[in-house]
Amino acid sequence: MNILLLGDILGPAGRKALTESLPNLIKQKELDFVVVNGENAADPGVGITKRIVEEFLEIGVDVITTGNHVWDQKEAMEFITSEKRLLRPENLSKGSPGKGFGIYNSKNNKKVAVINLMGNVYMKKCDDVFQAAKKFIQTVQLKREADFIVVDMHGEITSEKMAMGYLFDGKATMVVGTHTHVPTSDHRIMEKGTAYQTDVGMCGDYNSVIGMNRDNSLKKFLSAAYLHAPFYI
Numbered sequence: 220m221n222i223l224l225l226g227d228i229l230g231p232a233g234r235k236a237l238t239e240s241l242p243n244l245i246k247q248k249e250l251d252f253v254v255v256n257g258e259n260a261a262d263p264g265v266g267i268t269k270r271i272v273e274e275f276l277e278i279g280v281d282v283i284t285t286g287n288h289v290w291d292q293k294e295a296m297e298f299i300t301s302e303k304r305l306l307r308p309e310n311l312s313k314g315s316p317g318k319g320f321g322i323y324n325s326k327n328n329k330k331v332a333v334i335n336l337m338g339n340v341y342m343k344k345c346d347d348v349f350q351a352a353k354k355f356i357q358t359v360q361l362k363r364e365a366d367f368i369v370v371d372m373h374g375e376i377t378s379e380k381m382a383m384g385y386l387f388d389g390k391a392t393m394v395v396g397t398h399t400h401v402p403t404s405d406h407r408i409m410e411k412g413t414a415y416q417t418d419v420g421m422c423g424d425y426n427s428v429i430g431m432n433r434d435n436s437l438k439k440f441l442s443a444a445y446l447h448a449p450f451y452i
């Protein structure tokens with residue numbers, strides 16, 4: 220079973236790389252299931268549109284996960300209700316449209332569960348991510364409801380993601396972090412067999428500040444407002 224998970228596809232550069240490379244990658248690497256985080260895929264680098272979702276699915280993506288930017292293109296709030304292959308974080312506040320996990324059929328006809336979670340530290344306000352994960356573990360069990368379980372833990376800080384890795388060790392096939400846009404070099408198989416990496420990084424323009432325009436980003440950090448109210452790009 221070959222599963223590919225790609226971190227945040229960022230803007231036109233990330234989309235171009237994905238559309239040009241994925242169909243060949245699927246053939247060459249005999250990929251059975253492809254998950255991409257698409258929350259930065261729209262032109263401004265935040266949010267995702269219906270057209271982009273359709274494009275991704277057409278070129279062989281099986282599931283699209285998101286995170287804090289999921290609603291930045293407002294149309295997503297509507298079409299997510301009819302497209303079950305687009306996920307938003309499971310621990311968004313109650314009543315949010317869409318779903319945070321699903322069970323899908325892979326290209327080789329296996330059942331793959333995918334859950335999208337979002338950290339609580341330095342992120343948009345959302346429900347307790349560890350409680351949401353525990354609830355999921357009770358609901359979807361490896362080799363019972365699904366042959367494989369993929370966790371996209373979208374979060375800012377390393378410790379929170381690593382703790383999530385341990386919570387899922389032996390209970391998920393892979394726990395992979397997204398959101399920081401910078402890959403960590405800690406990919407490994409944990410003690411009970413779950414594959415883990417704190418962050419897989421982005422698919423975007425590396426000549427940038429986490430995929431965004433360098434000059435604009437630097438201008439913001441150099442502005443007088445920065446020290447009074449530090450912000451993220």
Ligand SMILES: [Fe+2]
Nearest residue numbers: 286287288398
């Ligand atoms: Fe994010």
